Structures are given as C-alpha cells and as structure tokens.
Amino acid sequence: MANNTRLELRTVHVTRYVTPLREGGSLPAISEADDGFLYALKFRGAGQGIKALIAELIGGEIARTLGLKVPELVFAEIDTAFGRTEPDEEIQDLLKKSVGLNLALHYLSGATTYDPAVTLLPATLASEIVWLDCLLTNVDRTARNTNMLMWKNELWLIDHGASLYFHHSWQNWQEQSVKPFMQVKDHVLLPQASELEKVNAAFRLILTPARIRAVVDLIPEEWLVSETGLETPAERRDIYFEFLHNRVQHSQIFVKEAIHARQALI
Known part of the structure; x- marks a missing residue:
C-alpha cells in the first residue's frame, strides 16, 4: 500500500431490485445500480441493521488491506421512491426501512460457494x-x-457482517x-x-x-x-x-x- 493510507469507497444509487440472494425479505439481494453493475446489497433496515453494515465494511477493507481478495465494496443509496412498485410487501417494507446509505459488494456472476x-x-x-x-x-x-466464493479459480471472501x-x-x-x-x-x-x-x-x-x-x-x-x-x-x-x-x-x-x-x- 502507498504511504498515503487514505481510503475511499465509491457511492452508487440503486436503480433496480433484482432478486433476494436467499429466502426471506430481510436478507441481502442482488440489485442493479446506476453504474450498470449488479451488487449484493446489504440493507440497513435488515435484522442487525447498521451494525452489520459497519462490520461488513471494516471486515472487508481490513481483509483487502491484508492482500486478501474481497469484491469491491460500495456505498449504495436507496431513495424514497425506490421499491414502491415492489409487489412483495415484506421486501417493500425492508426497502422503506433502508432509505439512505446502505452497503453493497460487487456481484461476482458465476461464482460458486x-x-x-x-x-x-x-x-x-x-x-x-x-x-x-x-x-x-x-x-x-x-x-x-x-462465506467464501470461488471465482475465476481464485478464492474471494464475503459476508463479514x-x-x-x-x-x-x-x-x-x-x-x-x-x-x-x-x-x-x-x-x-x-x-x-x-x-x-x-x-x-x-x-x-x-x-x-x-x-x-x-x-x-x-x-x-x-x-x-x-x-x-x-x-x-x-x-x-x-x-x-x-x-x-x-x-x-x-x-x-x-x-x-x-x-x-x-x-x-x-
């Protein structure tokens, strides 16, 4: 790492809720952002709330600092209009509780557990x-x-919440x-x-x-x-x-x- 230790994360705006990653509306979801990429989105309105996002952020960036492979982390903005057309009431409720700044990991398409x-x-x-x-x-x-993925024959760490x-x-x-x-x-x-x-x-x-x-x-x-x-x-x-x-x-x-x-x- 360079002598300048300052770190920065990009901020994206969520444009589309694609699908839950697992069963249950309070769990992460694949979502699309305004940069055209898919992300595994972690919601501030989910069970453990913002503390899980802080743990995810610190864990992922400490791992990256140590040279381990972690998908890019980004801040993900959800605005009040997002999710109004979501037909699933549980998911819609989660999205309402998550308006504001959330956290997301770049989605590794085709990765296997x-x-x-x-x-x-x-x-x-x-x-x-x-x-x-x-x-x-x-x-x-x-x-x-x-909570590890194989992607392009390399091991990637996920889920530090x-x-x-x-x-x-x-x-x-x-x-x-x-x-x-x-x-x-x-x-x-x-x-x-x-x-x-x-x-x-x-x-x-x-x-x-x-x-x-x-x-x-x-x-x-x-x-x-x-x-x-x-x-x-x-x-x-x-x-x-x-x-x-x-x-x-x-x-x-x-x-x-x-x-x-x-x-x-x-």
Whole structure:
C-alpha cells in the first residue's frame, strides 16, 4: 500500500431490485445500480441493521488491506421512491426501512460457494483467513456456511457482517479486545492453517495504526450515531480503532488459541 493510507469507497444509487440472494425479505439481494453493475446489497433496515453494515465494511477493507481478495465494496443509496412498485410487501417494507446509505459488494456472476471437500487451500492462505477472522471475531466462517466464493479459480471472501460482535453491547470492549477467539475451533479452514505464527508476524507489520485508522475512517458518520446518546460518532469511531489496534497488539493471544484448537483437531 502507498504511504498515503487514505481510503475511499465509491457511492452508487440503486436503480433496480433484482432478486433476494436467499429466502426471506430481510436478507441481502442482488440489485442493479446506476453504474450498470449488479451488487449484493446489504440493507440497513435488515435484522442487525447498521451494525452489520459497519462490520461488513471494516471486515472487508481490513481483509483487502491484508492482500486478501474481497469484491469491491460500495456505498449504495436507496431513495424514497425506490421499491414502491415492489409487489412483495415484506421486501417493500425492508426497502422503506433502508432509505439512505446502505452497503453493497460487487456481484461476482458465476461464482460458486467454496467447498473444502473439493478445493484444498494452501496452508499460508488458510492461515491468513483464520488469522483475519480471529482478529475480527468473525463467527461465520464454518463448514455449514463458509462465506467464501470461488471465482475465476481464485478464492474471494464475503459476508463479514457477523464480525465485531462486541459492538452489539459496547460493554467491556477493552477486555474483549484482548480475549482469545474461542469460536476458532469451528473455523472451516483451521485444519489447513499450519502457518499461523508466520502469518501473525507478517500481518502485524501490515496493520499499522495508520492503516487501521484509514479503514475505520470509512464508516459514515450517520452510521455511528448512538441510539443511547452515550457516545458521539467520533467516540464510537475511536472505539472501533482502539478495539482493532488492541487486538493486533495482542494478536499472540488469539494465535495461541487458534494453534491450540488446531492441535486438538489433527
């Protein structure tokens, strides 16, 4: 990455709701934007709301900073007129709740879900992804739901919305920032992750405070408004930064837990 660590995301305007990605109106959908591209759109009006969008944004851009492949993330504007002609009432309700700034990933047409029984990843790549998910406390990369795609013979990471679960309560975040990630025992790539110490040394050098700050600075201020009024947007942004910075500084704790969990498997 260049010395200038400032990051920017494009903003698109959603023009067409195409189809849900899974059953249920509260889940992501394939949508078209005014740039002519299709996106996997994550709605602010869905179950976990804006916090899932923040986790998706931070997780995706931290992964990209570390050199892992993630579809382009964009801010996606939905205006009040969008969805009025949608015949499905549940979807129409979701679109109404999602007016404003949402988040979307470039849709990888023709991609297939990663299947560990079909594709064995190199140990270093597997270790990089396990390390990332330990950093982010991402509970959603299991054999049941890998949240990885194969596209053009390369592995792409998607769906980081279940990361950073500390922000659903904001309690004891300092303590949580240095805890091991116990759920790593269920990580789909843990058996292949034999290079965790090597990856830890490399990734600690990449994730400097400036680079972490650049990712956190991408969060729109409107997404950081506290429901309780206890923290200002600037204070919440600083908590995300400190949480990630602390985890990098104490990464040996979660690496040790991951190595221990792997040894119990093999």
